[in-house]
Amino acid sequence: MITKARLKQLAAEHGTPLFVVDHDQLRENFATFRKYLPRVQPYYAVKANSDPAIVRTLYQEGASFDVASMPEFLNVYQNIAHLPQKERQAFIWDKIIYANPIKAIETLQELDKYKPLVTYDNIAELDKIQKYAPNAGVVLRLKVPNTGAMVELSSKFGASPGEAVDLILAAHERGLVCEGLSFHVGSQTTNVENYVQAISLAASVFEEAKERGYTKMNLLDIGGGFPAPYDETVKPFQELAAILNRELDRLFPKDVQIVAEPGRFMVATAATAVSKIIGKAIRDGKLCYYIDDGVYHTFSGVIFDHCHYHFSAFKDGPKAVASVFGPTCDALDVVSMTESLPTNLDIGDLLYSEKIGSYSAASSTWFNGFPPAKVIHIYQKDPLPTKGAKKASKKPAKALTPAAKTKVLTPKAKVAAKPAKAAKKAVAKKPAKKAAAKKRG
Numbered sequence: 001m002i003t004k005a006r007l008k009q010l011a012a013e014h015g016t017p018l019f020v021v022d023h024d025q026l027r028e029n030f031a032t033f034r035k036y037l038p039r040v041q042p043y044y045a046v047k048a049n050s051d052p053a054i055v056r057t058l059y060q061e062g063a064s065f066d067v068a069s070m071p072e073f074l075n076v077y078q079n080i081a082h083l084p085q086k087e088r089q090a091f092i093w094d095k096i097i098y099a100n101p102i103k104a105i106e107t108l109q110e111l112d113k114y115k116p117l118v119t120y121d122n123i124a125e126l127d128k129i130q131k132y133a134p135n136a137g138v139v140l141r142l143k144v145p146n147t148g149a150m151v152e153l154s155s156k157f158g159a160s161p162g163e164a165v166d167l168i169l170a171a172h173e174r175g176l177v178c179e180g181l182s183f184h185v186g187s188q189t190t191n192v193e194n195y196v197q198a199i200s201l202a203a204s205v206f207e208e209a210k211e212r213g214y215t216k217m218n219l220l221d222i223g224g225g226f227p228a229p230y231d232e233t234v235k236p237f238q239e240l241a242a243i244l245n246r247e248l249d250r251l252f253p254k255d256v257q258i259v260a261e262p263g264r265f266m267v268a269t270a271a272t273a274v275s276k277i278i279g280k281a282i283r284d285g286k287l288c289y290y291i292d293d294g295v296y297h298t299f300s301g302v303i304f305d306h307c308h309y310h311f312s313a314f315k316d317g318p319k320a321v322a323s324v325f326g327p328t329c330d331a332l333d334v335v336s337m338t339e340s341l342p343t344n345l346d347i348g349d350l351l352y353s354e355k356i357g358s359y360s361a362a363s364s365t366w367f368n369g370f371p372p373a374k375v376i377h378i379y380q381k382d383p384l385p386t387k388g389a390k391k392a393s394k395k396p397a398k399a400l401t402p403a404a405k406t407k408v409l410t411p412k413a414k415v416a417a418k419p420a421k422a423a424k425k426a427v428a429k430k431p432a433k434k435a436a437a438k439k440r441g
Contacts, residue, residue, distance in 0.1 A: 026270045043259050280346070314352070
């Protein structure tokens with residue numbers, strides 16, 4: 001865990017704003033997921049934070065990946081580009097799912113040579129896949145309840161359960177293999193009933209498909225939505241996991257592979273933002289602090305992710321409710337109107353915001369000429385890909401590199417190996433969907 005002293009040291013060395021990624025915490029989050037959901041293989045949702053260094057650490061721990069664009073696919077691919085062709089293809093079959101139900105024709109054409117697993121939720125998409133990516137395997141995405149989720153997704157994606165089997169059979173008629181079902185209960189879901197209902201709906205679709213003669217499905221993707229522990233209202237992960245384990249074991253036999261797409265859960269708690277106060281004022285009797293980061297940058301999740309980030313100060317003092325504004329000349333650049341902060345902070349003092357690793361730097365911009373925060377990686381192992389991977393990834397890496405400079409720091413202290421060891425053990429068993437995927441080859 002990164003300390004306040006270390007954050008201050010990094011800010012003194014590199015300036016602000018900073019976005020500090022703790023790779024020890026990444027490894028711990030991955031190990032926690034595997035510990036409490038041993039049957040579920042985590043496919044990290046790259047969109048939560050696509051920094052190649054984060055992807056690499058999770059790759060080293062044995063993660064699989066959920067990608068939703070060609071640059072995200074290539075971000076993962078650069079880690080396997082050096083492998084022999086057979087091993088590389090096995091990784092793509094077993095450990096990558098292209099989980100965007102709607103794909104451009106150009107994307108499908110580019111994906112086809114990789115023989116990937118892709119999602120769909122309508123006939124028009126099936127027709128595109130048949131024509132432009134006939135070597136792909138397909139997974140049908142179901143529409144499921146998103147009640148109480150911080151970010152609702154069911155209005156944009158998902159086939160209704162009533163049309164699901166017709167769409168599965170339609171894939172078969174087009175010469176495609178529908179390998180299973182996927183769903184998403186909404187991002188940052190604290191309502192466990194969403195999962196219970198979704199798993200039950202999926203089981204019903206599996207049963208109906210079997211009754212209508214389709215027996216090739218062996219995969220259930222339970223999506224993302226696993227909540228990050230932003231505050232005390234979020235119940236411990238093990239409580240949610242216990243319910244999921246019970247329902248999955250009750251409704252799905254062991255020969256059905258279960259996967260998930262955790263993004264926020266993996267990366268939210270693994271990053272801390274450090275910002276500097278650049279202005280201070282009293283407006284309408286209320287204390288206001290202006291900082292060198294904002295909603296067009298690291299705190300973009302305020303707008304795009306409906307997230308409320310909190311601040312802490314390095315300096316102690318009597319507190320009052322204060323507003324925190326970003327540096328741009330836009331009135332929208334309001335990070336918070338209700339922060340409890342010391343009243344004695346001065347221009348040049350630092351603030352930090354924890355649990356900000358997901359949907360933050362991922363959507364940072366250069367608006368108003370202000371650059372994104374500088375990214376610092378700590379406790380990272382083997383930050384450089386192998387020679388072959390680096391060469392193969394030259395083009396995509398350029399597109400994925402954040403505009404702000406990223407720096408990797410290797411600490412003198414020994415990196416804790418316990419989480420990594422647990423994760424390695426948990427993923428030792430090979431996923432089951434390779435056999436079905438081979439039919440696509």
